[in-house]
Amino acid sequence: MKEEADILIRKITVLDPAGSKVLHDVDIAIKDGKIAQIGDRVKADAAEEIEGEGKIAIPGLVDAHTHVFQIFLRGALSLKELQAHPIWLRVLIPFEAELTRDEARISAELACLNMIMKGVTAFADAGGPYPEILAQVATEAGLRGLVTHSTMDAGPENYRRTAHMNRELVRKYRKGRVRGCYSIRQIMTSTDSQIDETFKYAREDDAPVHMHLNEEVSEIQHSLSRWGLRPVEYLHYKGYLNSKVIAAHCAFLTSREIQQLSQSGATVVHCPAIAMLYMNFPRIPELISAGANVAIGSDGGSYRPIDLFLEMNIMVSGLTGYYGTPYHDFNIIAPQTALRIATYNGSKVFGDRLGRIEEGYTADIAIIDTRKPHLTPLHDPSLIPLYATGEDITDLIIDGKTVMRNRQVLTLDQEKILQESREAQLQILEKIKRIPK
Numbered sequence: 001m002k003e004e005a006d007i008l009i010r011k012i013t014v015l016d017p018a019g020s021k022v023l024h025d026v027d028i029a030i031k032d033g034k035i036a037q038i039g040d041r042v043k044a045d046a047a048e049e050i051e052g053e054g055k056i057a058i059p060g061l062v063d064a065h066t067h068v069f070q071i072f073l074r075g076a077l078s079l080k081e082l083q084a085h086p087i088w089l090r091v092l093i094p095f096e097a098e099l100t101r102d103e104a105r106i107s108a109e110l111a112c113l114n115m116i117m118k119g120v121t122a123f124a125d126a127g128g129p130y131p132e133i134l135a136q137v138a139t140e141a142g143l144r145g146l147v148t149h150s151t152m153d154a155g156p157e158n159y160r161r162t163a164h165m166n167r168e169l170v171r172k173y174r175k176g177r178v179r180g181c182y183s184i185r186q187i188m189t190s191t192d193s194q195i196d197e198t199f200k201y202a203r204e205d206d207a208p209v210h211m212h213l214n215e216e217v218s219e220i221q222h223s224l225s226r227w228g229l230r231p232v233e234y235l236h237y238k239g240y241l242n243s244k245v246i247a248a249h250c251a252f253l254t255s256r257e258i259q260q261l262s263q264s265g266a267t268v269v270h271c272p273a274i275a276m277l278y279m280n281f282p283r284i285p286e287l288i289s290a291g292a293n294v295a296i297g298s299d300g301g302s303y304r305p306i307d308l309f310l311e312m313n314i315m316v317s318g319l320t321g322y323y324g325t326p327y328h329d330f331n332i333i334a335p336q337t338a339l340r341i342a343t344y345n346g347s348k349v350f351g352d353r354l355g356r357i358e359e360g361y362t363a364d365i366a367i368i369d370t371r372k373p374h375l376t377p378l379h380d381p382s383l384i385p386l387y388a389t390g391e392d393i394t395d396l397i398i399d400g401k402t403v404m405r406n407r408q409v410l411t412l413d414q415e416k417i418l419q420e421s422r423e424a425q426l427q428i429l430e431k432i433k434r435i436p437k
């Protein structure tokens with residue numbers, strides 16, 4: 001008997017890194033937002049069919065640390081300005097604080113368009129000036145997301161955001177694909193009471209806490225002089241580390257902190273491009289060996305395009321170059337592990353039954369067309385992270401709905417967003433010039 005399906009993908013190769021599976025020439029039936037059936041020849045009547053021959057289906061990519069409201073900084077900062085230490089306090093936060101609501105909306109639309117066109121199905125924003133605008137735009141775009149205020153109470157006076165504001169956000173957006181969460185922008189710009197309140201509320205509301213953690217040397221020094229402990233050690237001491245914590249960068253960890261993070265179940269988000277540019281080679285291989293949940297992040301795409309394939313490539317090459325090559329050990333991070341990091345591992349911060357192409361899981365799927373010169377031949381499809389770019393994604397399904405078909409985004413007006421972004425460019429550049437660096 002024929003089943004009913006919403007979408008039927010025919011004869012496709014499936015990569016499911018969390019299940020260590022590669023399936024060739026199978027059909028995928030999607031119904032009510034879920035993957036209903038995967039099999040050789042699925043008999044189903046579907047409203048929408050996707051021809052999968054020559055294509056690979058992967059779980060949707062998850063950008064587990066981004067800054068949607070920094071996207072307009074692209075190409076605006078010189079290398080010298082990038083060294084204006086610490087850049088987040090001297091340039092990035094003042095820039096966000098100056099954005100008007102209208103500029104924030106265009107910025108959010110541009111970021112969502114960029115993410116969809118690169119195969120990202122879910123994102124965790126680290127916090128910006130207008131999380132409600134982002135929530136609205138991302139909901140309309142069809143994305144899955146976590147939004148939060150840029151929480152700080154000891155930073156620039158015109159840009160203070162409290163845990164209480166996040167509580168309102170968390171309570172307003174607690175169901176659905178886009179949810180509110182808690183955050184600490186940086187321990188250096190948060191008082192003890194703000195940190196305590198954030199983790200208290202998060203525990204009561206069972207919501208994630210997104211934070212920058214162990215991202216620079218001055219932060220470690222700050223932490224040591226303030227508490228006599230390093231940042232991760234302090235959170236461990238307070239009992240704040242758990243599986244709801246999203247810890248971005250973690251570029252300067254001791255072995256003890258690696259153990260504390262790994263045992264807590266926290267998600268450590270490695271942002272490969274900015275790590276190479278601004279930090280170091282984080283101890284990701286040790287974190288993985290210790291059992292930490294390592295995810296990947298773009299860090300906002302202000303100095304690189306938002307493209308998690310690019311990030312995976314930098315991760316594999318960079319970490320192998322640093323931890324492996326000098327010792328002739330080339331098995332530091334396998335490409336399949338990179339794909340698992342960029343899909344399944346990141347999806348854990350959004351809930352269960354995500355990040356896999358498996359029956360019963362939520363249908364968040366990206367489809368790659370391999371019929372291209374740079375992807376032909378591809379003997380082992382699981383090596384795709386080394387060869388593809390985000391531009392190779394043709395179709396994107398989120399929550400069982402197609403949001404991009406044959407590279408046409410169905411939920412956002414691409415031409416209008418690019419036009420408005422171009423129109424906003426001059427006034428935004430003026431703003432950037434006015435920031436004292």
Ligand SMILES: [Zn+2]
Pocket residue numbers: 065066067126212248299
């Ligand atoms: Zn960041």
